[in-house]
Amino acid sequence: MHATTVAVDLAKSVFQIAVADEHWRVVETQRLTRSQFERWFLNREVTLVVMEACGSAHHGARWLNSLGIEVRLLPAQYVRAYVRRNKTDATDAAALLEACRCADLRPVRVKSVEQQALQGLHRIRSLWMGTRTSRINALRGFCREFGLAIPQGARTGLEVLGRVLADPNTACPA
Known part of the structure; x- marks a missing residue:
């Protein structure tokens, strides 16, 4: 499958992924463990990953960048406005896709180690x-x-x- 954009909501031990097509519609969602998460990206062609900026997101962003995938880290306080329903990992991932579409949001730079x-x-x-x-x-x-x-x-x-x-x-x- 060719995915253009993937939103990743990081949790302590699981990752919620929402895959969007070229029209920013969610076409697939998955809940993955850490090892499944790494295999998922190794077996897919992804051009852009959107994540909420947090400490562990910078590590993930560095790893994804090493695979040649562009990563955008969005400030958490701006993503919250795009959450439509109760706060769950799946709605957070969908909100990341909505927030990424907004040209006004400036992404956070990925920090080095x-x-x-x-x-x-x-x-x-x-x-x-x-x-x-x-x-x-x-x-x-x-x-x-x-x-x-x-x-x-x-x-x-x-x-x-x-x-x-x-x-x-x-x-x-x-």
Whole structure:
């Protein structure tokens, strides 16, 4: 079968595929596992694949590009407007085809492995900083329960907290 456009809705372990003809009508839908998904594209002639932009979509897009297939990643917030019925994988795939027809939607560029790794490091650092601040604020709150005022700010707060806990005459119990 010669497919011109394929919409792929990625889930954790299954892929919903909607195949469209040259008039953008859905002519076939399939629900595939990861291994079936890879075999499906190896055995078909596909010119364009449309996916919702997410972390795993970039990996899939790189793999499909290596097969010589053009991939368009569409921003998820714009695709949502094209979902007609209740949100299911099949309706999401059909919505991707509708959204792809819209010339106003600008696709997301496929990220390289290095770009994704760097973005992951930034997200991890942001999470660590958030939990660090949360823990420091909790310690400040516990110290206030014993009448100790710890100043705001990570650096000064930790310095004062260290001095308070090192003092043998502190109001904090051992």
